[in-house]
Amino acid sequence: MKFNEFPFIRYTIFFVVGVLLYPITKQFFGEAILAILLSCLMGYIGLTFSYSPKKRTYFKVLLPSLAYLGLLFSGMYVASLRDVNLIPDHLIHFSEIKSYLAKVEEVDQIKPNSRGNRLSVQAVETSDEWLPAQGEVQIYHQSTMTLAPGDVIYIEGAPRLIAPPANPSMFDYSEYMARKGIYFSHFIGKKFKLVSRPEKASWSSVIVAWRQYLKEKIEFHIKDSQAKQIASALLLGQKQDLDKGLSEAYATAGAMHILAVSGLHVGIVYGFFFLLFRPTKMEGFKRAGYLIVIVGVIWFYAILTGLSPSVLRSATMFTFICLAQMNSRNPSIFNPLALSALLLLVYDPFLIYAVGFQLSYVALLGILLFQPLIRKMWYPKSKGLRYLWDITSVGLAAQLTTFPLAVHYFHVFPTYFIFTNLLAIPAAFVIMSIGVPFLLFAAFPGLANVLGWLLDYAIQFLNLGIFGLQKLPFARMDDLFMHLPEMILYWAFLFCLYHWILDRRKHRLVAIFALVFVLGFYRIILSLDRTSEEYMVIYKLNKGVVMDYSHQGQLYTIEWEVDPDELNYNVRPHRVKVMGGAAKPLAFWVKEGLCGISLPMNKELLLDANTLLPTTSHGLTMYFWENGKWWPHQEASPQNPISKGAIKISFNN
Numbered sequence: 267m268k269f270n271e272f273p274f275i276r277y278t279i280f281f282v283v284g285v286l287l288y289p290i291t292k293q294f295f296g297e298a299i300l301a302i303l304l305s306c307l308m309g310y311i312g313l314t315f316s317y318s319p320k321k322r323t324y325f326k327v328l329l330p331s332l333a334y335l336g337l338l339f340s341g342m343y344v345a346s347l348r349d350v351n352l353i354p355d356h357l358i359h360f361s362e363i364k365s366y367l368a369k370v371e372e373v374d375q376i377k378p379n380s381r382g383n384r385l386s387v388q389a390v391e392t393s394d395e396w397l398p399a400q401g402e403v404q405i406y407h408q409s410t411m412t413l414a415p416g417d418v419i420y421i422e423g424a425p426r427l428i429a430p431p432a433n434p435s436m437f438d439y440s441e442y443m444a445r446k447g448i449y450f451s452h453f454i455g456k457k458f459k460l461v462s463r464p465e466k467a468s469w470s471s472v473i474v475a476w477r478q479y480l481k482e483k484i485e486f487h488i489k490d491s492q493a494k495q496i497a498s499a500l501l502l503g504q505k506q507d508l509d510k511g512l513s514e515a516y517a518t519a520g521a522m523h524i525l526a527v528s529g530l531h532v533g534i535v536y537g538f539f540f541l542l543f544r545p546t547k548m549e550g551f552k553r554a555g556y557l558i559v560i561v562g563v564i565w566f567y568a569i570l571t572g573l574s575p576s577v578l579r580s581a582t583m584f585t586f587i588c589l590a591q592m593n594s595r596n597p598s599i600f601n602p603l604a605l606s607a608l609l610l611l612v613y614d615p616f617l618i619y620a621v622g623f624q625l626s627y628v629a630l631l632g633i634l635l636f637q638p639l640i641r642k643m644w645y646p647k648s649k650g651l652r653y654l655w656d657i658t659s660v661g662l663a664a665q666l667t668t669f670p671l672a673v674h675y676f677h678v679f680p681t682y683f684i685f686t687n688l689l690a691i692p693a694a695f696v697i698m699s700i701g702v703p704f705l706l707f708a709a710f711p712g713l714a715n716v717l718g719w720l721l722d723y724a725i726q727f728l729n730l731g732i733f734g735l736q737k738l739p740f741a742r743m744d745d746l747f748m749h750l751p752e753m754i755l756y757w758a759f760l761f762c763l764y765h766w767i768l769d770r771r772k773h774r775l776v777a778i779f780a781l782v783f784v785l786g787f788y789r790i791i792l793s794l795d796r797t798s799e800e801y802m803v804i805y806k807l808n809k810g811v812v813m814d815y816s817h818q819g820q821l822y823t824i825e826w827e828v829d830p831d832e833l834n835y836n837v838r839p840h841r842v843k844v845m846g847g848a849a850k851p852l853a854f855w856v857k858e859g860l861c862g863i864s865l866p867m868n869k870e871l872l873l874d875a876n877t878l879l880p881t882t883s884h885g886l887t888m889y890f891w892e893n894g895k896w897w898p899h900q901e902a903s904p905q906n907p908i909s910k911g912a913i914k915i916s917f918n919n
Contacts, residue, residue, distance in 0.1 A: 274604035280334045281608055284341020285615040291342065292349070299343045306336035345615045350401070350449065357387055357401030358449055363424035366390040367461065368403065370417040373474050380406040383413050384448065404428075404443065404451045407458065415471040416464035422457045425450035432806035432911040434891055435840035445616040473569055477502055480570075483708040487718025493725040500694070500725075501701045503571030512729075518742050519735040520680025521690045523629075532580035535567055535702060557588040567702075578617075579626050582606035599634060603627070621675050625668055632667030633660055635764055654688060661687035667760065670753040673746040677842045680742050682735050689735070693728040700724060745842045749792070755785045793819065796845075800917040802871070803840065804878050806891075806910070807832050811878075815852060816845050817866050823849040824863065871915075880915060889914040 295302065310332040313325060350356045357363075368385035375382040383405050390399040403425045413419070428440040428451050443449065464471075481504065484497045492512055498504040505513075516522050561584070568581040586602035607627060610617055617623045640659040646652045665683055673679060680686060704717040735741060748756070759781040766774035797819035805812045810828035814821060814837070821841065825833070841849070853864040860881065861873040872881045880886055888899040891911035 272600045272604065274601045274608060276334075277337055278604045278608045278611075280337035281341040281344075281611060282618055284338040284343075285345045285611060285618055286341075287338070288342045288345035288349075288615075292346065295342070299339055299346055303336060303339040303343050306332050306339060310336060341611075341615065344612055348447070348614075348616060353400065355397070355399050357390070357399055357403070357425065358427075360390055360392065360397075360399065362392055364391045364393065365420065365422050366399070366425075367418060367420055370413045370415055370419065371402070372415060373478065374413050377406065380408050380453070381413075382406050385419075388418070401450065402448045404448050406451070406453045407455060409456050409458070411460065414463070415474055418461040418463075420459045420461050421452065421454050423452070423454070425452035430893055432891065433836045433840060434803070434896070434912060435843045436836050437839070438894070445619050447616075477504075477570055477572075480705055480708060483704075483714065484718075487704075487708075487714055488722045488725070490722055490726050492729055493722050496725045496729065497697075497701065497721060500697060501571075501705060503577070515729075515732050515736045517676075517678070518680065519686045519690075519732045520683035520742075521686050521732055523625075532564060532568065532577060532584060535564060535698070561585050561588050578610055579606055579623065582609060603630065603634075621671070625671055628671060629664040629668045632663045632665075636663035636666055636760075639764070639767055657687055657691050658684055660691070667757070670748050670756050673748045674750075674753060677746050677839070678742050678744050679746055681740055682738060686732075686735055689731045690728065693724065693731070697721065697724050697728065745838075747842045751788060752785060755781055755788065759785070798918075802915045802917075803845075804913040804915070805837050805840075806912050807836060812837050813852070813863070814841060814845055814849065815863075815865065820866075821845050821849040822852045822866070824852050824854050878913060885917065887916040887918075889916065 292299075310329065313329055313332065318325070346352060350358050366387050367389045368387045371384045371386055373383075385403045385405055387399050387401050387403060389396050405421070405425075407413070427449060428443050430440045431438050440449075443451075481498055481502060484501070485494055488494045488497055492509075495508050495512060498507060513522075564581050564584055568577045571577055583599075583602050583606040586605055587599065610623075637659050640662050641656065644655060646655055661684055669679070700717055700721045704714065704721055707713045707717065759778060762774050762777045762781065765771075766778060796816070800817050802813055802815045805814075807828060809832065811824065811826045812828050812833065813824040815823070828837075855862045856875055859875050861875045861878070863871045863873070865871055873879060874881060879888070889896040890899060890913060891897075896914055
């Protein structure tokens with residue numbers, strides 16, 4: 267593979283770098299980003315028109331430099347357009363809000379004690395007047411009235427900024443929502459009034475209504491409760507109804523990618539039409555017309571399933587492949603793949619931070635690059651074995667490249683992922699092959715009954731296999747983590763390994779061994795840092811108490827009346843990332859407003875039982891967790907000695 271044959275890969279890389287650099291460089295460039303971008307563009311155009319063969323070397327360096335610099339600043343500029351700090355009438359700039367008007371954007375999502383929805387604000391009432399405003403709010407209401415897209419409602423009170431995490435390394439919900447453009451949440455109960463409803467349904471509300479209609483058909487025709495949930499997730503992209511046990515089984519088996527509507531599902535829809543007729547054998551307008559129909563069906567399915575990042579990527583990529591097939595029968599997939607990423611990031615630059623977007627592209631790159639190499643290792647004579655080996659090689663290639671992301675974000679690795687893919691991928695193809703016709707003919711009772719019955723048993727068979735894999739010993743490895751430098755080194759290792767396999771050049775092999783050495787050295791440095799630090803972290807929890815103490819690389823802990831879910835989501839990520847693996851228990855006592863903790867080396871730490879702060883600061887340094895970082899006690903909260911987040915007590919003085 268020659269890199270210069272795929273220009274859109276280069277364009278996308280520089281654009282992505284610009285998006286990633288924006289949060290770091292915006293304070294230096296400010297409003298000058300657009301001016302620099304226009305200067306690069308004008309300079310490039312000017313040099314192009316003044317090109318001279320006599321100065322070919324000069325232009326050969328300067329023209330690409332200006333082009334790539336322009337792409338870099340294009341990424342920064344597009345990211346700046348989504349920066350709410352630069353939008354004067356955004357909600358984030360209003361200090362006092364009495365009430366506001368907002369338009370409903372989604373169908374109500376059923377929650378345990380309320381209904382959730384997303385609103386786009388149109389105007390706010392301050393102490394003086396009504397003012398136009400913009401921004402989105404995640405609301406939760408308890409009204410019996412169902413909110414639908416297009417409804418305009420009046421809400422009393424002010425939305426609140428979504429709070430950052432109270433503990434280190436835990437999932438940052440505020441950042442996750444901010445990258446979707448939502449900075450505020452509001453529990454409104456029944457304190458709202460319906461102002462208006464659209465007389466004519468918008469296209470989005472029609473799609474939502476159609477999705478709801480199909481979901482009701484699934485509920486009616488599929489009898490098994492777990493099969494209903496899988497059908498809604500797999501066919502319509504509705505995963506919010508999955509119960510915890512079912513979701514855990516699929517996660518343990520490594521089959522969550524089956525439930526997340528993605529390139530696999532869009533690819534099945536795409537391949538379904540190729541089974542009917544082969545456009546590569548058609549000529550002229552017939553081929554173009556058939557490919558346009560395929561593109562239309564793909565986008566209808568993508569919209570119907572909610573336009574998740576992975577579906578957007580797949581639909582965009584297959585669109586460009588279809589366009590390329592109008593001129594070429596066997597187009598390269600790398601340029602359409604890179605172009606689809608570039609267009610999606612122009613539309614929403616913060617998609618680059620979405621885990622689904624990252625996994626989707628990295629997995630597909632792994633399949634495109636490594637699957638052919640793995641497949642060549644063995645060529646079974648049996649057609650059935652070749653089919654199974656093809657599926658296995660796809661799973662191996664995808665896991666090879668997505669392993670760092672999965673470990674970084676989810677801290678687990680499915681041990682039997684090969685067997686899962688051998689079961690799940692053919693099952694998904696069968697389910698989609700039955701499910702898509704079921705969705706198309708759901709209005710015909712007789713046909714829907716037959717297809718629904720087949721779909722029900724196909725999903726039950728898949729569930730039976732997934733639960734069986736979950737029960738196998740050592741079904742997954744837990745408490746794994748990779749830091750960003752390790753991920754970069756790992757991917758660099760794969761890049762060099764791929765090219766060494768292709769050309770067997772000596773310098774590639776040297777680079778491979780060098781990267782392995784650097785990766786090992788980095789791990790040693792992390793271990794030495796861990797053994798040199800001595801500190802205690804007291805986590806902020808709604809129920810119970812958890813204290814983790816790190817001493818000479820060993821983790822000790824106190825867990826008292828803690829909720830298992832809070833332990834898993836609030837405590838475990840920090841343990842895995844920073845403090846290491848298994849923990850030993852610490853002895854402690856509580857008496858007369860004091861909490862005494864017996865530490866290794868015959869030491870004892872006394873804490874105030876109410877504030878959990880040390881009774882003496884001699885030899886200790888205290889930090890409070892606030893806004894995503896540790897702050898020294900005096901710097902963090904000079905007015906309030908009690909931390910709103912986790913507390914860190916360092917003994918390294």
